[in-house]
Amino acid sequence: MTQVPSLTTLDSLKAGQSATVIHLAPHAQQGGVDVQRRLMELGFVPGERIRVLKRVLGGPLAVKVGESTFALRRFEAALVSIKPE
Amino acid sequence: MGVMEPQASSQATARTPLIALLGNPNCGKTALFNRLTGSRQKVANYAGVTIERKEGSFTSPAGQRFRVLDLPGAYSLNAQTPDEGITRDVVAGLRAGEAPLDAVLCVVNATNLRLNLRLVLELRRLGLPMMLALNMVDVAKKRGIEIDTAKLSQELGMPVVETIAIQSGGEQALLAELDRMSFDAPVKAKPLSAIDEVPLEETQREVRRILAAAVSTTKDTGNLTEKIDNVVLHPVAGPVILAALMFVIFQAVFSWGDLPIELIEGGMTAFGEAVGNLLGEGMLHSLIVDGIIAGVGSVLVFLPQILILFFFILLLEDVGYLPRAAFLLDRIMGSVGLSGRAFLPLLSSFACAIPGVMAARTIQNPRDRLVTIMIAPLMTCSARLPVYALLIAAFIPDRAVGFFNLQGLVLFVLYFAGIVSAMAVAWFMKRRSEYKQQALMLELPAYHWPQPGALASGLLERAKIFLMRVGTLILTMMILLWVLSSFPGAPADATHPPIYYSVAGMIGRALEVILAPIGFNWQIAIALVPGMAAREVAVGALGTVYALSGGDEVGDALAPMIAQSWSLATGLALLAWYVYAPHCLPTLATVARETGSRKYAWIMAGYMFALAYVAAFIVYRVTLAITGA
Numbered sequence: 021m022t023q024v025p026s027l028t029t030l031d032s033l034k035a036g037q038s039a040t041v042i043h044l045a046p047h048a049q050q051g052g053v054d055v056q057r058r059l060m061e062l063g064f065v066p067g068e069r070i071r072v073l074k075r076v077l078g079g080p081l082a083v084k085v086g087e088s089t090f091a092l093r094r095f096e097a098a099l100v101s102i103k104p105e
Numbered sequence: 106m107g108v109m110e111p112q113a114s115s116q117a118t119a120r121t122p123l124i125a126l127l128g129n130p131n132c133g134k135t136a137l138f139n140r141l142t143g144s145r146q147k148v149a150n151y152a153g154v155t156i157e158r159k160e161g162s163f164t165s166p167a168g169q170r171f172r173v174l175d176l177p178g179a180y181s182l183n184a185q186t187p188d189e190g191i192t193r194d195v196v197a198g199l200r201a202g203e204a205p206l207d208a209v210l211c212v213v214n215a216t217n218l219r220l221n222l223r224l225v226l227e228l229r230r231l232g233l234p235m236m237l238a239l240n241m242v243d244v245a246k247k248r249g250i251e252i253d254t255a256k257l258s259q260e261l262g263m264p265v266v267e268t269i270a271i272q273s274g275g276e277q278a279l280l281a282e283l284d285r286m287s288f289d290a291p292v293k294a295k296p297l298s299a300i301d302e303v304p305l306e307e308t309q310r311e312v313r314r315i316l317a318a319a320v321s322t323t324k325d326t327g328n329l330t331e332k333i334d335n336v337v338l339h340p341v342a343g344p345v346i347l348a349a350l351m352f353v354i355f356q357a358v359f360s361w362g363d364l365p366i367e368l369i370e371g372g373m374t375a376f377g378e379a380v381g382n383l384l385g386e387g388m389l390h391s392l393i394v395d396g397i398i399a400g401v402g403s404v405l406v407f408l409p410q411i412l413i414l415f416f417f418i419l420l421l422e423d424v425g426y427l428p429r430a431a432f433l434l435d436r437i438m439g440s441v442g443l444s445g446r447a448f449l450p451l452l453s454s455f456a457c458a459i460p461g462v463m464a465a466r467t468i469q470n471p472r473d474r475l476v477t478i479m480i481a482p483l484m485t486c487s488a489r490l491p492v493y494a495l496l497i498a499a500f501i502p503d504r505a506v507g508f509f510n511l512q513g514l515v516l517f518v519l520y521f522a523g524i525v526s527a528m529a530v531a532w533f534m535k536r537r538s539e540y541k542q543q544a545l546m547l548e549l550p551a552y553h554w555p556q557p558g559a560l561a562s563g564l565l566e567r568a569k570i571f572l573m574r575v576g577t578l579i580l581t582m583m584i585l586l587w588v589l590s591s592f593p594g595a596p597a598d599a600t601h602p603p604i605y606y607s608v609a610g611m612i613g614r615a616l617e618v619i620l621a622p623i624g625f626n627w628q629i630a631i632a633l634v635p636g637m638a639a640r641e642v643a644v645g646a647l648g649t650v651y652a653l654s655g656g657d658e659v660g661d662a663l664a665p666m667i668a669q670s671w672s673l674a675t676g677l678a679l680l681a682w683y684v685y686a687p688h689c690l691p692t693l694a695t696v697a698r699e700t701g702s703r704k705y706a707w708i709m710a711g712y713m714f715a716l717a718y719v720a721a722f723i724v725y726r727v728t729l730a731i732t733g734a
Contacts, residue, residue, distance in 0.1 A: 053185045055544045061181040062546065063220055065309045074338040079436030080545055082338060086219040089549040091432040096544050
């Protein structure tokens with residue numbers, strides 16, 4: 021590992037790009053859904069491979085994780101730190 | 106109801122064990138529930154909330170009777186939504202009024218064990234008797250996913266059976282396994298804190314380990330769902346397909362519905378006449394024929410359109426398209442502070458706001474749900490059409506404007522005004538409240554072929570809900586409005602139609618003071634009072650005010666009459682009024698029930714009347730200024 025891994029967040033991936041989940045940040049917002057925990061329950065756990073299938077311009081992303089596909093808003097995707105492939 | 110449940114009688118054999126179906130959304134759980142119970146189902150709400158509680162019963166081959174509960178779909182027992190909260194509480198035995206469970210039947214989608222097994226492992230920590238139903242094994246096999254059920258059963262420490270919920274007999278293995286289990290008494294679940302004793306990452310590693318041991322993928326058949334999504338979710342093709350689908354649905358709702366609507370209208374008229382002949386003239390005749398049969402009939406005619414709309418909604422839902430539509434529309438909806446999930450309730454509201462408001466249950470965030478409910482009645486429901494049709498025929502000339510017909514263009518403007526206003530109200534509510542962006546996290550499940558049986562039973566359920574409402578709430582209101590419009594009767598030297606002297610007439614004449622500035626005369630004011638029952642009732646009420654005989658000809662005779670006696674400004678102002686005014690008590694009653702508070706029904710009535718008044722005032726004054734009257 022001579023290279024510094026180029027870490028970024030899921031919301032910056034283009035359609036068709038794959039990546040590995042590194043870390044999930046907690047959501048600053050109080051109350052409501054615990055986004056960080058729910059994302060992990062949906063399969064976004066560190067080490068998992070994910071792929072962006074489609075994205076709507078300025079809108080949500082369709083992300084494949086395991087055998088499932090989830091639509092995430094950009095702020096949700098921004099919580100997921102990834103290492104692009 | 107009414108059936109006496111044997112309250113744990115003397116012997117154990119007389120006990121009817123209660124089992125619950127638990128699983129992720131999109132695992133085919135409800136299909137399996139329907140397969141097990143057939144028509145032996147009771148659908149109600151959980152006490153105090155608007156979440157559906159589905160219970161059914163079935164008898165195993167060995168003759169043992171079971172009660173079965175279809176729990177709301179959940180991704181985790183760490184509940185994030187009200188639905189999941191119910192599921193968690195019932196499973197953990199914490200929900201008041203729910204009997205403890207004898208066993209939990211975990212339903213998993215065999216093509217997506219990686220997601221589904223996590224919930225199974227969570228539940229296992231509660232120590233309840235469990236069984237795993239590997240659902241959709243047929244699809245899994247087709248995709249080359251080989252599952253070693255014996256190995257999986259050994260790893261999980263519970264019986265594992267294969268099921269195909271959509272196939273006749275697909276539940277046989279499950280029934281046989283149930284007969285091998287013994288149900289002596291319900292087991293008390295361990296406290297929920299047991300679930301968090303193992304960290305999430307640990308659970309996920311365990312899932313991967315079990316999958317590695319029991320599942321092998323022999324061939325990669327490619328993914329059809331992804332191929333379809335390449336087109337359906339395409340940045341350009343996706344919205345075009347969505348728009349085309351919406352167009353087809355609207356066409357169907359407004360053209361296929363004509364024949365059954367005519368049949369219902371004809372049937373109700375004939376029925377009213379037959380009953381009327383039996384009763385002879387008099388008060389009872391008026392109540393039953395004019396009040397009840399005509400009133401209920403005027404609401405019943407919307408059944409065909411509602412069923413056609415729900416046919417498409419259920420079809421698109423079954424196939425897996427609806428979440429995709431929500432995905433495509435999330436950005437537009439999000440810009441005014443709504444969730445993409447609001448698409449379905451708002452679409453339903455074009456037929457009728459009542460199913461629209463009820464469909465808002467699928468929106469998990471309470472604030473998003475409330476905003477969606479509040480704007481749903483601004484969508485142009487089919488009850489507005491008779492009013493629009495009357496006023497357009499009377500005041501808008503039937504001539505071409507470029508490629509379009511002027512009357513059609515006005516109708517389009519009215520629809521458009523409703524949509525734009527709804528967006529504006531949502532945006533205003535977003536601005537006013539401390540708005541926080543809500544999570545979407547919406548699963549886009551694999552596509553599959555629609556199930557005609559499930560579609561039919563879904564439609565039947567919709568029809569039942571609607572007819573129940575017509576039979577209870579709407580019937581009561583029709584009787585009330587008939588009383589208001591009939592008493593006190595006209596004096597002997599009456600110069601006006603009888604309704605003028607009734608309580609409704611008095612209210613209407615009092616309202617005229619307020620309504621005069623927006624150009625409404627006393628005839629309109631009176632018609633608006635019974636028109637609170639449902640929008641289209643105003644047409645019939647106007648007929649009564651203008652002392653016309655009832656029947657289908659009212660509209661035809663009424664149009665020239667009001668065209669003569671009203672100014673253009675009054676006609677257009679009434680059109681604008683009807684875009685906004687909440688002339689629908691059933692909707693307001695539904696809102697009160699769905700939000701659990703009358704407050705929101707009052708707020709809705711208040712803001713919609715305010716918008717209606719302002720819009721009618723502007724239209725009236727502007728038209729007056731232009732026409733120079």
